Amino acid sequence: MGKKIVVIGAGFAGHTAALYLGKALGRDHEITVINRHANFVFIPSLVWAGIDRMQLDKLQFLLRPVYDRFHVNFLHGAARSIHVDDNYLLADSAKGGGEQRLNYDYLIVATGPHLNFEATPGLGPKEGNSLSICTPPHAIEARDRYLEAVARMEKGERQRFIIGTGHGTSTCQGAAFEYISNIHKDLLHRGLRDKADIKWLSNEAALGDFGVAGVTVAQGKSLRTSEEFIRMVFDDMSVESQVQSAVKAVEPGKAHWENYEGEEGSEPFDFAMLIPTFKAVKLNYIDKDGQDVSDQYCNPGGFLKVDGIYGQSYDDLVDNPDSWPANYRSPLKPNLFAAGIAFAPPGPISRPHTNPKGTAISAAPPRTGMVSGITGRLVARNIIAEIENSGRQHSERMTEMYAACIASMGNSLVDGSAAVILIHPVVPNFKKYPSTGRDVFVSSMEMGLAGAWMKRMIHSTFMWKLQGRPGWNLIPE
Numbered sequence: 001m002g003k004k005i006v007v008i009g010a011g012f013a014g015h016t017a018a019l020y021l022g023k024a025l026g027r028d029h030e031i032t033v034i035n036r037h038a039n040f041v042f043i044p045s046l047v048w049a050g051i052d053r054m055q056l057d058k059l060q061f062l063l064r065p066v067y068d069r070f071h072v073n074f075l076h077g078a079a080r081s082i083h084v085d086d087n088y089l090l091a092d093s094a095k096g097g098g099e100q101r102l103n104y105d106y107l108i109v110a111t112g113p114h115l116n117f118e119a120t121p122g123l124g125p126k127e128g129n130s131l132s133i134c135t136p137p138h139a140i141e142a143r144d145r146y147l148e149a150v151a152r153m154e155k156g157e158r159q160r161f162i163i164g165t166g167h168g169t170s171t172c173q174g175a176a177f178e179y180i181s182n183i184h185k186d187l188l189h190r191g192l193r194d195k196a197d198i199k200w201l202s203n204e205a206a207l208g209d210f211g212v213a214g215v216t217v218a219q220g221k222s223l224r225t226s227e228e229f230i231r232m233v234f235d236d237m238s239v240e241s242q243v244q245s246a247v248k249a250v251e252p253g254k255a256h257w258e259n260y261e262g263e264e265g266s267e268p269f270d271f272a273m274l275i276p277t278f279k280a281v282k283l284n285y286i287d288k289d290g291q292d293v294s295d296q297y298c299n300p301g302g303f304l305k306v307d308g309i310y311g312q313s314y315d316d317l318v319d320n321p322d323s324w325p326a327n328y329r330s331p332l333k334p335n336l337f338a339a340g341i342a343f344a345p346p347g348p349i350s351r352p353h354t355n356p357k358g359t360a361i362s363a364a365p366p367r368t369g370m371v372s373g374i375t376g377r378l379v380a381r382n383i384i385a386e387i388e389n390s391g392r393q394h395s396e397r398m399t400e401m402y403a404a405c406i407a408s409m410g411n412s413l414v415d416g417s418a419a420v421i422l423i424h425p426v427v428p429n430f431k432k433y434p435s436t437g438r439d440v441f442v443s444s445m446e447m448g449l450a451g452a453w454m455k456r457m458i459h460s461t462f463m464w465k466l467q468g469r470p471g472w473n474l475i476p477e
């Protein structure tokens, strides 16, 4: 009898899983994806939308036609509760279609983050005091406000830009870094760079930390850190920087912060793009008696606990690379998986810090698009192996994975540039690489036009892959 597999969320993780599941099982089994939005959004290119260098139709596509080709059902709606003992979930269809019940034999939770603007008073486009580029509507609003700032500079006014993180525990510094370098480059193009003061404001322990405790690479006979590299980039762009700071509140034109030492200050701005902290999308895990057992299944942030070792001190976690999950399966239910941002990491990658006033200031661990795609493929492969009885087991920990971070500076193939940072492994593994936790010969950091080409190629090849076009599965996540 055919099995029922449900995937909640069609971002990098869920959509990748759906393509692999559809290809292998779509004709004989029932695969359903439920997603809040009708489109897949290639989120990394929202950086370009946020400065009017790419239109939204170039970075998103309708999911249903892709799923039709892969024999995958699509429900446009939002999952609400997972009934873990009875193997079904309840969802609300979009556009008033009412409640839906979906039974499953296997379930993948791939809901990404809830953008937790509420954690910082006044933060975010809803409150109107700061901007975001995390979703298409946010990026469009950021673009419009950016173009207004450009118009003011054209009239001779100076404008002050603050870009970075909007909370002590935000992650995704890479996106903010890419946005700041794109703004710098775009203003250069427009001949307006001398009218702008641009500042990096972040919760990182040091420049170049990016929530992965920075990276060290071999360069000739010496070692070079991401802190030195990013400092050089910022010096080159005349960007001022402030790290070790938690934005505590944002009022119109002013961001208030606290730093590592507990000192307070505020930063005036005309334009602020600050990434919020993330928490999990709210899903209720319900047992057979109707009790909410979410606390047993999830960490305090609401992310689904999988096969990692949770609750250790930071030092114990650093000492044991096998604490990081390998197959992303819930220890409580073998038919329940999480992929991408939705899985609970066992702890931070960067050393946590709490200031004397009790404010936590440390970058949370990122699960980037690449990690999300890889974990989506992995869980799909394990489900396929189990259904096909192949006896195969697929596993990959973040202490083994590669990550490539390409932060563009404009999207021109003629005079664009990009910082290309290759990290192996994403989470330092001091058992394997005792000196820095990473392979300093494989990890690398470069800046140049080649990176701009790579970034454009990534956009195009991923849009191809994720639409399931010929050869899609040959393109790595």
Ligand SMILES: Cc1cc2nc3c(=O)[nH]c(=O)nc-3n(C[C@H](O)[C@H](O)[C@H](O)COP(=O)(O)OP(=O)(O)OC[C@H]3O[C@@H](n4cnc5c(N)ncnc54)[C@H](O)[C@@H]3O)c2cc1C
Binding pocket: 008, 009, 010, 011, 012, 013, 014, 034, 035, 036, 037, 043, 044, 045, 046, 047, 077, 078, 079, 080, 110, 111, 112, 113, 133, 134, 135, 172, 174, 175, 281, 339, 340, 341, 342, 367, 368, 369, 370, 371, 372, 405, 406
């Ligand atoms: C501006 C920006 C630039 C970035 N650039 C890069 C980059 O260059 N490289 C890189 O590797 N990473 C980058 N990232 C990070 C990358 O986008 C994320 O790591 C990735 O999107 C995470 O994938 P995901 O599938 O876990 O979550 P998401 O992509 O957030 O997808 C989750 C999906 O689940 C849906 N959903 C949520 N709740 C429900 C529900 N209850 N029911 C149904 N559906 C639901 C959402 O609508 C969404 O479609 C960037 C992020 C940002 C914000």
